[in-house]
Amino acid sequence: MIHTAGIDIGSGAVKTVLFRHEGDRSLWLARRCERIRRRDPMQLAQQSFNEALEEAGLAANDIEYIATTGEGENVKFATGHFYSMTTHARGAVHLAPEARAVVDVGALNGRAIWIDGRGKVLSYKMTSQCASGSGQFLENIARYLGVAVEEIGPLSESSKNPEKVSSICAVLAETDVINMVSRGIATPDILKGIHLSMASRLVKLLKVTGITKGKVLITGGLALDTGLLAALREELVNEKITGLEAMNHPDSIYAGAIGASLWGAFRHHRLKELQQRAAA
């Protein structure tokens, strides 16, 4: 039996998970999701890790492998670091074993990843540096419109005549939204328009990866945005990609941290094997 931790430092939140592994079984012991809100992500990682340990009734030296992902390369107490593609892929197949692609939509960028049943990355494509396909952009717009983050999805789903915004540039998209407000466009239609623009961009990324069929799990901070999920499904139909089916999972936001923790367990066993081989 071993314990591992996964810490995913995103641009909007720090996600921490603890797992116990016995043979092929992995038991999820504790979780933390802390919005960064101008705090130091490294300190937040330490604090979340301590809280997760407390919740699981464990001490730091009970953890055989502490794996970081996202922007966590500089976490001093980590055993190793894995890249976001690698961890979201592994986390996705843990949450939804049937998933063959991941659309990770974080605060600052989005990426589409084609994976196999083991969680191996076969191909991936990221958004460029522009933030128009990201959670931070959506959150900013919601704030301008006076809408709470949790209201975004249901409002978007109630839209009758969505107005699409620029999917290329966040600045242009914000200008589009200001124009829409002055033209009296209803809030649900603006939000749905944004979701459709984001979804159109994400579907393009999916197409570039080469995947044509299978389930697509949305992970990252926007995974539970029902409006985005609905828009993604619509865009897949519009683009005539009938083989792909978009889905989410209640724990999608933890996919990166889960993947890190599970890969940490894998690495722990492999390092032990290598040590034993070297000793023999």
Add this chain to the structure above:
Amino acid sequence: MNTPLKDIIARCEGLFEDLRFASVQEWKAAAPGRKAIGYMPIYVPRELIHAAGMLPVGIFGGGDQMEVIQGDAYYQSYICRIPRSTVELGLTGRLDCLDGMLFPSICDVIRNLSGMWQIMFKDKYVKYFDVPQDYDDAIGGEFYVHEMQALRDDLARLRGAPVTDDELRASIAVYNDNRRAIRDLYAFRAQQPWQAPTVELYLLLRAGCVLPPEEHTRLVREYLAAAAAEKRTKRDNARVVLTGAFCEQPPLGLIKSIEMAGCYIVDDDFMLVMRWLLDEVPEQGDPLVELSKAFLHRSAQTPSKYDDKKEDKGKYLLEQVRTRGAEGVVFASPSFCDPALLERPMLQDVLAKHKIPYTAFKFAENTGQMAPIREQAGTFADSIKLWSAA
């Protein structure tokens, strides 16, 4: 008392960042008549310059802190950056402290730069230093001894006195000691890469480009003692050999990014001038003949060096991977570097035959955007850690 690690690194950083070469100016000012001779990558027999009582100074371009304005006017857009920034260093007076400049045989661009230098800096000693492409002592060896003798005669003229065999033997001993220290440094990093991050090793090597060799050897030994005593955390990183950066240098940020991304660099081809000769050069006998034999039979391999036999291609790289226990190879070559980029597919074939994973990217000495490199190095490290057969 031992020098603290942070002081050693701070000193090396200071020397690295100083593109006015104040340490060279100070060395020259410390005694009348002192001279300094610059040399470009990859290798020159620094023993000859040292034996003439002069300071060999490695010129490895302008890095990412210098804006190139005049240098760009001399080259087409498809030429690498090191000749541009070297021209910039010269035209802006930063190399005025040098009394001469050696351009070893690296590629056409650097060979032509030696001619440009002769036209631009008529008052300076300039030499294109050729190397043998035949490894028979009686043919390539004789040619190389002749090249070194010509350099020795030139330096004697500059100095106003002949460079004796005894002086050369003494310099060979000094550089043997330096090479031993560098070998120890590389062995230490390969054994405990978390104790000697490559960015520190790199700065130490760069310090050796401007310091007298005796002082540099002491500095390397001080670093080894200080780094061994430092408490640093070991990470679960992939062990890689970095290759392709033997001439134009990557920015420090790139080296940091590769290690931060989850790779421990356990061998490389930075500043090969300090490790070109693979073992001791005998301190007895004819010094030029011994230096020639070391070059012909016991020296490193780079794309700029002629490979006598096809089956020898990639032999040195494979040896680096094997002896350092590396799990993969990172090809990091300067954009438009003909030798590195033409050699790369052949080396990749050799690695593929030996089932050694690799990844490849290009850089310039002023590359500023590290995110793609970090991502590529990071995913490469992940693929080694999670999917390699080991």
